[in-house]
Amino acid sequence: MKYRNIVTIASIFFSLVSCSQEDTYIGGSISGGNSEIASIFPVPPSQWMGGNEPYYSAGYTGDIMPFFDNGKFHVYFLHDAQNKPAGKGFHDIHEYLSTDLAHFTYEGQMIPFGKTTDPDFAIGTGSVVKVGNLYYFYYTGHNETPAFVQSNARESVLCATSTDLKNWKKVPSFKITAPTGYYNYDFRDPHVFYNDELKKYSMLVSTQTEPGRKAVLLHFTSTDPASGKWDVQAPIYTTTPQDNYLMMECADVFKMGSYWYLVFSENWSGNKGTHYRMSSSINGPWNKPENDMIDGEYFYAGKTASDGNKRYVFGWNARKTPENDLGNKDWAGNMVIHELIQNSDGTLGTQAPQKVKDLFSxxxxxxxxxxxxxxxxxxxxxxxxxxxxxxxxxxxxxxxxxxxxxxxxxxxxxxxxxxxxxxxxxxxxxxxxxxxxxxxxxxxxxxxxxxxxxxxxxxxxxxxxxxxxxxxxxxxxxxxxxxxxxxxxxxxxxxxxxxxxxxxxxxxxxxxxxxxx
CATH class of the missing domain: 2.60.120.560 (Exo-inulinase; domain 1)
Incomplete structure (x- = not known):
């Protein structure tokens, strides 16, 4: 997703204001792995790689990219460090691991940000898909340093692969930028899944038309992700004249019962937050329910994962800057998870995960x-x-x-x-x-x-x-x-x-x- 609500010129990339750490954690990770988190709504632990480097300080949970595999929720997220030294990248991908969404271990950094000359000097949202025995992590590369954007798109879709969901290797030859007719300055948040109706893999990317600057979820397809070849299709969804969204970020698509659901987040209208649309087909038409909100605007970038029985939506509760009741909403905060339920008319509802409720005895x-x-x-x-x-x-x-x-x-x-x-x-x-x-x-x-x-x-x-x-x-x-x-x-x-x-x-x-x- 795009990073906004910038309050100073120095914060040219993302909202980077630091604030105090509220939660106390069990353990601590020198190597960045296997630390139990004593928190229902977690943020990453401090000094996650040890030493005195400022970047290794405490941080916050940014956009969440959940993936369920073999009985475990791999909850990947953008790590928003309190301290970001000048000249270094940010928002690398880290992981929480959970079997019940009420207890978590912090697994450390999974995908690091790149150098100032790399397209992923900063990292944005993505998603994981398994193809055969290989896992593919498609994510956003973000670099708006003046020297880079002189000859490169600010945002692109990149890829890393893994055989075990722990050790990720970037694929330097893979890069998708906005095709003709779309805006390469805002081109992010790839969501990849196997499209059973097309018998192909689909990728949704949040972008805008160019010219016109209308928010769309652009659709790419591939018969074989291993080939690295993705073909552009027509957008799966375009903002309506009534909504006129600037961007529809962190998209997700899933089927529950007889309905398909399209989820996205928006941060510029009078109804900021995570929205959804519903349809009897993945190809639409997508209908807007009377209440299209998953939660209020202090729950953002909601993406979902299912254990095969229940589906959950993962978002972050925004912090405030300064950290007091009258502070302004800022980017990243604590992870919050809701269980999604399907009402009799097909609309979605939310409730607390049962294992979280069970903690309070x-x-x-x-x-x-x-x-x-x-x-x-x-x-x-x-x-x-x-x-x-x-x-x-x-x-x-x-x-x-x-x-x-x-x-x-x-x-x-x-x-x-x-x-x-x-x-x-x-x-x-x-x-x-x-x-x-x-x-x-x-x-x-x-x-x-x-x-x-x-x-x-x-x-x-x-x-x-x-x-x-x-x-x-x-x-x-x-x-x-x-x-x-x-x-x-x-x-x-x-x-x-x-x-x-x-x-x-x-x-x-x-x-x-x-x-x-």
């Missing part, structure tokens, strides 16, 4: 700290009468890792109700609210600025299930087992949290708090 009492307004509390049930006056009930901190579970009933067709986090004695808080009239779940920062949202058609006097899984500053709300909203809330684990109703009568019942044993 120790019950913790929700300790009320204070109440404001008309609140009735009885044995884990809280009735908030907030039609005329705002109502808040706050609880003491639940610590670094916790699952909050409850049922909510909204009694009015207007007004809002939901959760507050990072509350303090000045009355400041981040809130995630259910807005019936707007048909949205919305996250607001402490300045009451909307930062993320996801559509949901509420019904009044209907009981909905809520699960909130939180670790450090990552807060993922799952609503009714079908909708997810990922948030970044700094200070959440050190401060109070609570329930809120404004212009709304709501009931939160069966409130339960659990932590890992």
């Amino acid at each position: 120790k019950k913790v009492t929700a300790e009320v700290d204070a109440t404001s307004g008309n609140v009735t509390a009885t044995s884990g049930n809280y009735a908030l009468s907030g039609v005329t006056n705002k109502v808040i009930v706050t609880f003491k901190t639940v610590g670094k890792k916790a699952k909050i579970k409850a049922e909510v009933t909204l009694g009015n067709a207007s007004g809002t109700s939901g959760f507050v986090f990072h509350t303090n004695d000045t009355g400041s808080f981040y809130k995630i609210i259910f807005d019936v009239s707007k048909s949205k779940i919305i996250g607001y920062n402490s300045a009451s600025q909307e930062v993320t949202r996801i559509p949901f058609q509420f019904q009044v006097n209907t009981k909905y299930d809520i699960e909130i899984i939180t670790e450090g500053s990552v807060v993922v709300l799952y609503f009714n087992g079908k909708t997810a909203l990922t948030n970044r809330i700094y200070g959440r684990d050190k401060n109070k949290w609570g329930l809120i109703a404004e212009g709304q009568n709501s009931t939160f019942s069966n409130l339960q708090i659990t932590q890992p044993e």
Whole structure:
């Protein structure tokens, strides 16, 4: 994907602002391999190759490229180091390994970035496919140094191969650049898969038309990836005049039941985030569902993998710069994984992976700290009468890792109700609210600025299930087992949290708090 939200001229390639490390890890990797990560939403460990070189500092999880093979999820990702010495490349490909998506080991660097004269001086998103006994990793080469782009495309598709998914060898003779009619400055994120309808391998590449600059997912095919020959076809999908997307990044295609799904991410419109389209054929036409979002905009670059039974979508929860509640959204952060479910009408929903939910088995009492307004509390049930006056009930901190579970009933067709986090004695808080009239779940920062949202058609006097899984500053709300909203809330684990109703009568019942044993 393209790297953006650049806040200084010096950050000419990607968003490179450093921030503090929140999570503590078990072990540490001198050679870059086999370190257990004590995190549900992981970032790579610090000093991953040892020594004192600044680049080897802690970092963040960027675009994720999952691949399931032989009972294991090989979760490749772009490593975004906190410190990037001048003159060196960045965003090399690293790996997490997992069998259950709740426990991870960090496997180190898989594909290094190149030299200033190489097309992969920086690396972008790609994908893995197995052909025979060989694995092919198609990835983005990115180099916009002035000397390079004078005579080369800024972005290209490159390839590395492996026999074991660990030792990757770059194929220097392989390089695909934008064909005539497409823009070689933005040409990235190859997604390769075996196309059973064509009996060929397909490659989708995110690019733009030239001239015209319309976002397309360009389609290439190959009968044999070993030949290195890929033939350009017509785009599999072009942005509509209504959406008018600038780029559709990190594409993915998969079949679930009788439907095909096309997933991509977009970061320039009023609905930034991971979107999807659906069709009865891989050749389209691709239909846009009423809610085409996988999550809100703080979950980005979602790509999927299946273990043959369930399918999961892997994205990153954006960090903020500076690292506080009012900071600006920045590139890369913590990995977040949802299980994808298929609704009866073919649309997609999201829920927490079962193995992640199973981690939280120790019950913790929700300790009320204070109440404001008309609140009735009885044995884990809280009735908030907030039609005329705002109502808040706050609880003491639940610590670094916790699952909050409850049922909510909204009694009015207007007004809002939901959760507050990072509350303090000045009355400041981040809130995630259910807005019936707007048909949205919305996250607001402490300045009451909307930062993320996801559509949901509420019904009044209907009981909905809520699960909130939180670790450090990552807060993922799952609503009714079908909708997810990922948030970044700094200070959440050190401060109070609570329930809120404004212009709304709501009931939160069966409130339960659990932590890992």
